[in-house]
Amino acid sequence: MYVAVKGGERAIEASWRLLDEARRGDTRVPELSVAQIREQMRLAVARVMAEGSVYDEELAALAIKQAAGDLVEAIFLLRAYRTTLPRFGYTLPVATEDMVVARRISATFKDVPGGQVLGATYDYTQRLLDFALLAEGDDSAALAAAQAEKAARTAPPEEAMPRVLSLLDKEGLIEQETRSAEPKEPGDLSREPLAFPADRSVRLQNLARGDEGFLLAMGYATQRGYANSHPFAGEIRFGSVSVEMVLDELDEAVEIGEIELTECQMINQFAGAKDVPPTFTQGYGLAFGHAERKAMAMALVDRALRAEELGETIEAPTQDIEFMLSHSDNVEASGFVQHLKLPHYVDFQAELELVRKLRARHAADTQGEAA
Template sequence: MAFVATKGGEEAIAAAHAWRADRRHGDGQGCTLKQATTSFGRAIDRVMAEGALYDPDLAARALLQAEGDLVEAAFLLRSFRATRPRLVDSLPVETGNMRVQRRVSAIFKDLPGGQRLGPTTDYSHRLFETDGGDQRFEPTLTDPPAETPCRIPGAIRILGEEALLEGVPLPHDADLPPDLSTTPLRFPAERRVRLQALARGDEGFLLSLAYSTQRGYGNTHPFVGELRMGEVPVTIAPPELGFEIDIGSIVVTECQMVNQFNGSKVAPPQFTRGYGLSIGHADRRAMSMALVERALRAEELGESTGNPAQDPEFVLSHCDSIQATGFVEHLKLPHYVDFQSELEIVRAIRAEATMPTQHRPTQHRQEGDDDLV
């Protein structure tokens, strides 16, 4: 269908909305909210992460309204979030208290708590399910029993005990970091701010930058020290109570990326960290975030810089899918006046270029002027 000049203003817009609604609902047998919540878990997790709001039901509603467009769904969720009052701030989430469902380490074969594969397709062939996915997996008698979530100590603490891994980089002050949901991003951005921006950044953008660091544009050689997913408690400390209470739990994925570091004048050779944390079950997202976060620390660690993933202003200014969507999609809106002005300029330049030399306007050079180009 080609674009044509439309008339009618509000009537045309209403007709466009009605057409879209008709396509979305079809014969009335479309996907229900419950079906979306249970069947599209990874998509809902991404919408919650980029929408910066943990609510699977609202994310599912946004996904259905956006007809499966993940960026549009995140846009809807974050817009809704901006209308909600903030009643109380929670305390920092302690991932050490995670009830782990999945926990793998690429650097240790045997470690306390063991490897826990969890719900994953990492170890299966990527084959298309011709039955539509209706067939359920039936474990055999030789399959180990499903493990229940439990608390497991961190894997890379083993390196820390031998002083082979840097300590957790701490901020210079104990004040709370700026909240990016209420405070604009400013540079230079400290690590706590960078982590906030990356945590709600576009997964595709983070993945591409992370991939670039592996292809020689980041000077890194990382290993997954630990990747874990599970439920962590959310705690608040209401002033009127004077003590902490748990109000629920959320599912998060945490990645500790270990990277070799040759040392500097003030630090011995050791391994450094890259950190990623995302809402929901999001291995790829957490790993990408950890790779990019480590790349952004290049200047801090005295390493050579100059690659895109090492440039905080480039990365943080362009990782937000909501801002990127606004800048790109606004180009579809009317720009008649702007284009007409540029059209007249191009026509005038072309007319002057084809005009015989003796008829062209003469520019008189004043003393002290730069050479005319």
């Protein structure tokens, strides 16, 4: 047993060395720095921050480098690091309506207060490989000038950008959000395990850190009829918002920094209920960084999970709260699937003996019937 253990330790240490070599790749190629990942792979960084539940671009970039580009592994690394951090307090809810917008579009109204701001997006590209990106040795001065010109072109507009849904709200055509007389403290999934029944605050937390691929597939399913929804992108906005925190020493809120967020408000048809006239309802999505696909998918799933609340018939898995929330976390899903790579020798031997006995019994029964 001791020999086997020592041999296993040596094999694992050798695996670590091989992993380092594989991650580095050909040493004749310049090493990718954390700063390069942070600046040039911003969409990957945004996903790792969102699903890792930590807003820190440098740490997310470090995790991506350490994981050799495996985003689920990077999310696992960041979330594991998160558990070591102390919590000093809670910030106030961010005011996304006051967002300094870098991109803002609506698919419901052509002319909206503040206008449509296309910003930086792949939506209008032709999806053709740009072989010019293979060129190396960009002139730093030319690059700096290009970046300055880009910043001038994409400077956020100064005029106010009220929410698009306020246009529907003025006519009373969209559901009204009401505050409870006794507000309930929202749950905290970063400290408490997921439990059912789960209210909307817990569901949104779960979806915000849920796997983008899973949410995308489930959101797509709702559009194909597995939730009976007909969605419209009311508004998608990306930009920076101030984060404020109340300090005990000052007894007032102070700004402690800014973060970038993507917010999506999805509009859905609703036929109404006994005491509720036909109206539009909402699905909501919010994610760190520039993550429109994640925020949109989240909004689609959020609306589907409100079926019981709105008196709709639950017919599809996308409307099943327990199914959706229990399977959306890629860290848990990855761990459960990948644990199959660990030794299961004893379990398998037991199964093997059982199958052998069952086959022997089956053969005996077959011979008995033939006789």
